[in-house]
Amino acid sequence: MTLGIIIITMLLLTGYNQFLNIKQNSKINCFLNKNSIENTLKNWNNIIQIAAHQYKVDEKLIKSIIYAESSGNPYAKSKSNAIGLMQIKPSSAGAEVYRLNGKTGQPSIKALYNPKINIDIGTAYISFLQKKLISIKNKDVMRYATIVSYVNGNSALLKTFSKNRKEAINIINTMTTKSFCAHIKKNIQRCKLFVI
Template sequence: MKLRWFVVLAVLLAGCSSKPKYDYTQPPYNPKVPVQRAMQWMPISQKAGAAWGLDPKFITAIIAVESGGNPGVVSKSGAVGLMQLKPSTAGREVYRYMGWSGDPSVSELKNPERNISMGTAYFRILENGPLQGIKDPEVMQYALVTSYVNGAGALLRTFSSDRKKAIAEINGMDKEEFFDHIVKNHPSPQAPRYIWKVQKAMDAID
């Protein structure tokens, strides 16, 4: 009798300790309307993409996912505008990169041209900074998306505490393997869902 109860207890404990599988496709996401709204800013996205070496289609997908194309939106966490930039984090980093002091104002970040330019510049900062050395362009895109929403440090630490070792591990993966790693190892369930949503938005852009 005692043995049977021990077996039952062990099974229950094993069930409680196992990590539940996260379905990053839920709730459903239809990118059609947000992509249509984001497309109105394509001329600015093309200009910013040419200036900073980023695909305008990718910029438009980020706008669709982040703000649905609404330049005046401000999130509960204080992220502002089309590409949802926080003045004291990404905004400040872009200012420092440009050699400016202070932080961008909320009104500045609500300006579509300034917001898209600064958001695109921030992607360039990530690409040439903490993510430098990633060779596969598709893997780099996934890494940029993950870093944009949850930080480059959180991403790299899922591979190694040493940046060079982390980059080397990433370079041994294709985009599917990288995505699977994010699903299994990233501490934020938002990370794989964000990659998935951005990809769906890109697929919806003609």
Template sequence: MKPWFKIIKQSSKKYNVDSKLIESIICIESSGHIQATSSSNAIGLMQIKPYSAGKEVYHFKGRSGQPSIYDLYDPKINIDIGTAYIHILQCQGLKGINNKEILRYATIVAYVNGTNALLKTFSHDKKKAIKRINKMKKKEFFSHIKRKHPDLQAWKYLEKVMIIYNLI
């Protein structure tokens, strides 16, 4: 991710998000290709969907609407929105998870499948879900996602991102 290193570092600092996590997600999402577009219309380096994560980040920043497709092909804008979205996941949707490693794993799963899908595997009540997660060890969390998450992609994505994360 050397071409994007400076942008990643700036966004990491701006939103207080682990730069290795950003790099790992970019690697898995787009392999560093700025023109990457998925079949579900996720765009750019961090595979942002303008009408979901993009719209949520705009709301977080006090803006209306959503980013344009053109904007999401711009590496600086894409990384900024992707990193802001990770910040939102960690500081709002997953707020209260105490273990930093488990928060990282939960963030990765939430990034690909959404916070609600993740938390509902623990409890339909967010506070109870967070409390249950806080009682877990790293291996228990991994095992839970593998066994209980309704989308097999969640487990595979977590595994792939963590392989890259550990190599950086």
């Protein structure tokens, strides 16, 4: 469900909501609109802007992930130990960002409850994923690939296309945005609430 929410939120924030075909009576109609998203995240706008600028990541993507992952709750914690606004797992995304910054170990749970640290690490991780997917030519497909990688992991995304990374990217580069989303919807059963 998180993947679908992120994609729907992204479409709403970017003004592409005409691509959505949301089923009537869906829970999603109750809480997803641009104003409610912006209002929920207004406390974090300055931090998001700074991180977006520092890591060259679209603010709307950061906001979409925060909204879908934690509904803007800095104290959110998942059953899988993902922490804070961007639901950072200390031992995976947290450790990866530490490694990229030349640090050892991983961020503490206490640190990840700090919105500034959480958004910084989450945005750094998005930037890292975008660099891993830089050879995807279609910008919309790359955005969706980044979202899927954030939620499920980069290797999980690529393995739905091929065990060989280069071959997987080549396959992705032959796809339209619609065919990519259809493939993800079919192969990563996490986004049943949206139709593109």
